[in-house]
Amino acid sequence: MLLSMEAEKPGEGMVDYHLHTVRCGHAVGGLEDYVSRAVELGLVEIGFSDHFPLLHLDDPSLSMALEELPDYVREISEVAACTEGLTVRLGIEVDYIDGYVDRLAELLQPHPFDYVLGSVHFLDGWGFDDPRYLDGYRGRDILDLWERYFQVLGDAAECGLFDVLAHPDLIKKFGFRPPGDLRRMYESCLDRVAGSGLVVEVSTAGLRKPVGEIYPGEEFLHLCREREIPVTLGSDAHAPGEVGWRFHEAAALLLRTGYREIVLFRKRERWSLPLPARRNGVWG
Numbered sequence: 001m002l003l004s005m006e007a008e009k010p011g012e013g014m015v016d017y018h019l020h021t022v023r024c025g026h027a028v029g030g031l032e033d034y035v036s037r038a039v040e041l042g043l044v045e046i047g048f049s050d051h052f053p054l055l056h057l058d059d060p061s062l063s064m065a066l067e068e069l070p071d072y073v074r075e076i077s078e079v080a081a082c083t084e085g086l087t088v089r090l091g092i093e094v095d096y097i098d099g100y101v102d103r104l105a106e107l108l109q110p111h112p113f114d115y116v117l118g119s120v121h122f123l124d125g126w127g128f129d130d131p132r133y134l135d136g137y138r139g140r141d142i143l144d145l146w147e148r149y150f151q152v153l154g155d156a157a158e159c160g161l162f163d164v165l166a167h168p169d170l171i172k173k174f175g176f177r178p179p180g181d182l183r184r185m186y187e188s189c190l191d192r193v194a195g196s197g198l199v200v201e202v203s204t205a206g207l208r209k210p211v212g213e214i215y216p217g218e219e220f221l222h223l224c225r226e227r228e229i230p231v232t233l234g235s236d237a238h239a240p241g242e243v244g245w246r247f248h249e250a251a252a253l254l255l256r257t258g259y260r261e262i263v264l265f266r267k268r269e270r271w272s273l274p275l276p277a278r279r280n281g282v283w284g
């Protein structure tokens, strides 16, 4: 009787590839707290992907220092080796900054990452998603800004460093959105993403931000699907309670847009995991 009353675990059969650690200077909680939250939710796999040291600016509240990178790699690998009940992957989130690609490639090369997330948080030096620099939006033409963002995202896709593009329409974070049809802008970017063979992250982090919407939006994700661009899942957790955050909504969005599987990584190789169907047949 009691058994049949038990709810399914909300993250059953899913993965969260975007978890941060205290090393980045703006996350909280021990690694073990992230792991136990993932187990509690029923996730089958997680990946830590903390912010790679920023090379173009010195701000300890945004990323670990370069000297810390070996410790990060060792620490996550140790957690991965001693965790039972779910798989823990070693990932990293790297900012795409024009002019730093060769240096980044050199710095990434010695480490046994399972996957590398690529992010665009900076446009021509401006941290457009950082609430401290919101002033930067003042007086800007939002359409030009979006054009620039998706051009840089395409550059990031083609730079050869990344496996996954994280939160691909992050530019909408504060809700500034140009009017009109954005398809053409998305399409020219996604043709480049598809051509580079990258995976796109579906991130529930946008649900915690002013925009209140999953990254990417449904129209963008439809265009990914048309191009057969594979997807993975992330919460961009900066606290244990954010692990697997509202993943049922991400799964519903994926199923609505025709996705039936998500991608997993091991040592930069990838394969697919079928999206779990809920026992009652409905997500969301």
Ligand SMILES: [Zn+2]
Binding pocket: 020, 024, 026, 051, 238
């Ligand atoms: Zn962060």
Ligand SMILES: [Zn+2]
Binding pocket: 018, 020, 093, 236
């Ligand atoms: Zn992140």
